[in-house]
Amino acid sequence: PWYTPPPNKTIxxxxxxxxxxxxxxxxxxxxxxxxxxxxxxxxxxxxxxxxVEKETxxxxxxxxxxxxxxxxxxxxxxxxxxxxxxxxxxxxxFATGRPSDGP
Numbered sequence: 543p544w545y546t547p548p549p550n551k552t553i554x555x556x557x558x559x560x561x562x563x564x565x566x567x568x569x570x571x572x573x574x575x576x577x578x579x580x581x582x583x584x585x586x587x588x589x590x591x592x593x594v595e596k597e598t599x600x601x602x603x604x605x606x607x608x609x610x611x612x613x614x615x616x617x618x619x620x621x622x623x624x625x626x627x628x629x630x631x632x633x634x635x636f637a638t639g640r641p642s643d644g645p
Contacts, residue, residue: 555623558582558602563636568611571636574603579621579628586617589635598622612640 558577565572573584584604587594597604609615614637621628 555579555621555626555628557621557628557631558619559631561617561619561631561634563617563634564603566636566638568639568641569607569609571606571609571615571638572603573606573617573619573634575619575631576602577619577621579623581622583620583622583627584617585620585630586615589614589616609638611638613638 556577558575558579561573561575563571563573573586575582581598581600582602582604584597584599585594586597586606588610597606614635616633616635618630618633620630
């Protein structure tokens with residue numbers, strides 16, 4: 543690694559900051575954040591559901607696909623460093639749109 547901490551010092555794995563959702567359609571959403579880590583873990587679920595989905599990414603943004611339409615989702619992101627992981631960010635939310643009525 544490019545930095546080796548002095549003996550008896552620990553590098554703290556900080557959570558990402560500035561998380562937000564953008565470019566939301568009826569079945570996709572782009573999730574963004576700022577942070578430095580080996581990789582990031584994103585958990586998301588439909589509001590009111592006990593089923594939680596998990597995605598990993600080496601950088602931001604992350605495109606979620608095959609979402610259900612007309613649903614509100616909650617999501618959080620966590621930094622995963624070489625020897626530890628951060629706390630999760632506060633929850634962020636996005637809502638997918640309705641399908642079009644067709645041509």
